[in-house]
Amino acid sequence: MSFYEVIRFALRGLSANKLRSALTMLGILIGVAAVILLVAVGNGSAKAISDRIEALGTNTITVMSTGRGGSSSTALTVPIANALVDPGLAPDVASVSPVVTASASTMTYEGSEHSVSSFVGTTPTWFGASNTPVGTGAAFTADDEAQGRRVVVIGQTVVEELFPGVDPIDKQVTVGGALFTVVGVLAQKSSTGFQDANDTAVAPLSAVREVLTGYGSLNSILVQAKSPDKVDAVQSEVATILNQRLKVSATTTATANGGSSTPYRIQNASQLLATQTETADTFTTLLGAVAAISLLVGGIGITNIMLVTVTERTREIGIRKALGAPRRVILTQFLIEATLLSVLGGALGVAAALIGSSFEIVGVKPVIVPSSIGLALGVSIAIGLFFGGLPASRAARLRPIDALRYE
Amino acid sequence: MTPRPVLDVRDLTKVYGTGEATVHALAGVSLTVERGDYVAIMGSSGSGKSTLMNILGALDVPTAGSYHLDGVDVSKLADRQLALARNRLIGFIFQAFNLIPRTTAVANVELPLAYAGVKPKERRRRAMAALDVVGLADRAKHEPNQLSGGQQQRVAVARALVTEPALLLADEPTGNLDSHSTADVLEVFDELSAAGRTIVLITHEPEVGDRTKRLIRLVDGQIVEDTRQSALDRRPVGATTGRHTA
Numbered sequence: 001m002s003f004y005e006v007i008r009f010a011l012r013g014l015s016a017n018k019l020r021s022a023l024t025m026l027g028i029l030i031g032v033a034a035v036i037l038l039v040a041v042g043n044g045s046a047k048a049i050s051d052r053i054e055a056l057g058t059n060t061i062t063v064m065s066t067g068r069g070g071s072s073s074t075a076l077t078v079p080i081a082n083a084l085v086d087p088g089l090a091p092d093v094a095s096v097s098p099v100v101t102a103s104a105s106t107m108t109y110e111g112s113e114h115s116v117s118s119f120v121g122t123t124p125t126w127f128g129a130s131n132t133p134v135g136t137g138a139a140f141t142a143d144d145e146a147q148g149r150r151v152v153v154i155g156q157t158v159v160e161e162l163f164p165g166v167d168p169i170d171k172q173v174t175v176g177g178a179l180f181t182v183v184g185v186l187a188q189k190s191s192t193g194f195q196d197a198n199d200t201a202v203a204p205l206s207a208v209r210e211v212l213t214g215y216g217s218l219n220s221i222l223v224q225a226k227s228p229d230k231v232d233a234v235q236s237e238v239a240t241i242l243n244q245r246l247k248v249s250a251t252t253t254a255t256a257n258g259g260s261s262t263p264y265r266i267q268n269a270s271q272l273l274a275t276q277t278e279t280a281d282t283f284t285t286l287l288g289a290v291a292a293i294s295l296l297v298g299g300i301g302i303t304n305i306m307l308v309t310v311t312e313r314t315r316e317i318g319i320r321k322a323l324g325a326p327r328r329v330i331l332t333q334f335l336i337e338a339t340l341l342s343v344l345g346g347a348l349g350v351a352a353a354l355i356g357s358s359f360e361i362v363g364v365k366p367v368i369v370p371s372s373i374g375l376a377l378g379v380s381i382a383i384g385l386f387f388g389g390l391p392a393s394r395a396a397r398l399r400p401i402d403a404l405r406y407e
Numbered sequence: 408m409t410p411r412p413v414l415d416v417r418d419l420t421k422v423y424g425t426g427e428a429t430v431h432a433l434a435g436v437s438l439t440v441e442r443g444d445y446v447a448i449m450g451s452s453g454s455g456k457s458t459l460m461n462i463l464g465a466l467d468v469p470t471a472g473s474y475h476l477d478g479v480d481v482s483k484l485a486d487r488q489l490a491l492a493r494n495r496l497i498g499f500i501f502q503a504f505n506l507i508p509r510t511t512a513v514a515n516v517e518l519p520l521a522y523a524g525v526k527p528k529e530r531r532r533r534a535m536a537a538l539d540v541v542g543l544a545d546r547a548k549h550e551p552n553q554l555s556g557g558q559q560q561r562v563a564v565a566r567a568l569v570t571e572p573a574l575l576l577a578d579e580p581t582g583n584l585d586s587h588s589t590a591d592v593l594e595v596f597d598e599l600s601a602a603g604r605t606i607v608l609i610t611h612e613p614e615v616g617d618r619t620k621r622l623i624r625l626v627d628g629q630i631v632e633d634t635r636q637s638a639l640d641r642r643p644v645g646a647t648t649g650r651h652t653a
Binding site: 002009012016017315319322323324325326327399400404 | 491499501505506514
């Protein structure tokens with residue numbers, strides 16, 4: 001009896017029980033698809049985080065003060081920021097943008113109110129350095145900053161809240177009791193974190209300090225390097241200047257990044273990236289573990305159905321043996337049935353996962369991990385084969401009369 | 408030259424259980440069936456007739472004794488050859504029909520041929536011929552649950568004879584059938600016998616036993632009566648021309 005014939009027998013066996021075959025495949029499908037999709041979601045969120053950090057600009061460093069409202073000698077100030085623009089000491093610095101941030105400042109326009117989660121006061125170089133392009137209108141200019149003009153560039157969320165269906169350019173909004181003229185709208189930014197990256201407004205540093213934050217210290221200084229590979233050089237140049245200005249002893253400079261002994265902290269986007277990727281990897285592992293459990297449960301389902309299928313057909317095996325079917329043929333038939341079920345179910349599961357991954361799931365665009373496909377398929381097929389094959393070989397070994405009498 | 412008997416069993420015993428619970432289902436049965444014979448084995452329940460049938464059909468193995476089927480010593484066969492013997496030498500008809508469910512009549516009849524390695528086209532032709540013999544060629548595409556009990560049993564008969572076996576064994580073939588269906592099936596057996604087939608059946612219905620050429624009574628695992636009966640009480644003729652289809 002040829003192998004082709006045995007395959008036809010297996011197909012006939014499967015089609016004789018269409019509903020059960022379909023349900024078995026559905027079980028495998030769900031198990032496989034769940035594993036692939038969950039891992040893809042974990043991976044996708046990791047990718048989204050790293051993309052977002054990369055969007056911040058990998059050629060910038062951020063200097064932040066570690067002294068919380070402490071003595072003025074350790075605070076970051078505008079003169080310190082200006083000192084960083086020094087072609088002699090810091091030849092690789094492209095631009096320096098001092099930043100003050102006012103959180104939750106209320107902006108009103110014609111009676112509607114919106115609390116802007118991040119109101120940034122800075123210089124025009126910030127737009128380029130922080131990778132925040134202006135969509136419509138224009139950014140404010142260095143002249144606006146120098147004159148302290150009250151102009152503002154607002155994010156998309158603010159536009160939606162305050163100007164539904166209205167062009168916001170040249171409209172006047174009130175912030176902290178002062179009128180600001182909207183000169184531009186920021187381009188839509190992808191926000192994947194908990195904070196809405198579009199719920200923001202950017203105004204000249206001088207204006208924000210005058211109206212909202214006062215003339216205290218800066219929140220941070222964004223320093224842009226001339227190219228991404230100069231970031232490390234810029235970091236040490238900035239550290240040198242800051243140590244000079246803030247009178248930090250040279251021995252502590254080695255631990256300048258985030259070290260607790262310095263009054264400032266230099267954050268480098270690539271370091272941030274490494275930390276965040278680590279976090280995301282943990283997340284992926286967690287999701288993978290959940291998925292593995294669902295695969296295990298799916299596997300037990302497959303096991304159960306295979307056992308029932310074969311046990312229920314012990315009598316049929318007896319009939320076939322009585323008609324002269326050799327043990328090998330019976331075993332092959334049931335093995336092929338099990339293989340077809342698990343392979344087809346697995347393949348459909350992969351297809352379902354691939355289709356599912358083209359949609360956003362809880363705000364995350366899943367990114368398929370190829371190895372998860374192999375793993376999920378492999379496990380489901382192995383389970384199907386083992387638990388389809390084991391009872392089949394037991395039944396095929398029975399004497400026909402015992403198989404026929406089986407109830 | 409004496410023709411080789413189809414069936415030749417010597418001192419067959421079958422013991423179930425051990426110790427106190429030992430049951431001697433067969434206590435030394437010797438039996439020879441010549442080609443073309445039509446034998447009924449009768450006995451009350453527990454007489455060992457089903458056990459004998461299962462051993463003759465190579466579905467079960469005897470505890471002791473020899474069993475030659477068409478000259479082949481079945482008791483010495485390994486699993487592989489045993490499967491071959493069941494396929495080529497024996498056509499078995501069960502009381503419960505035992506058709507494969509959700510499979511058409513013609514596919515059921517084709518099954519033994521498929522295991523014998525016959526090509527699909529030839530298989531279909533021979534299966535249809537066998538169904539024609541039992542008068543069910545027009546029901547070839549029906550599944551077992553669309554057929555009456557008598558029709559199912561006739562499909563099972565077609566399946567048993569499609570490989571042209573040396574021996575047709577029927578285990579209470581009419582046990583699950585009403586009198587009308589019983590008549591249909593027995594008619595098929597009569598025709599097959601007339602065509603020279605060797606048939607051994609077991610039954611507890613006298614009207615079935617009466618139609619055969621030879622009647623064997625089994626009591627407590629032993630043969631107590633072996634008679635040739637009626638006008639057919641003679642050595643079967645045409646023993647050498649036995650193997651052709653009706």
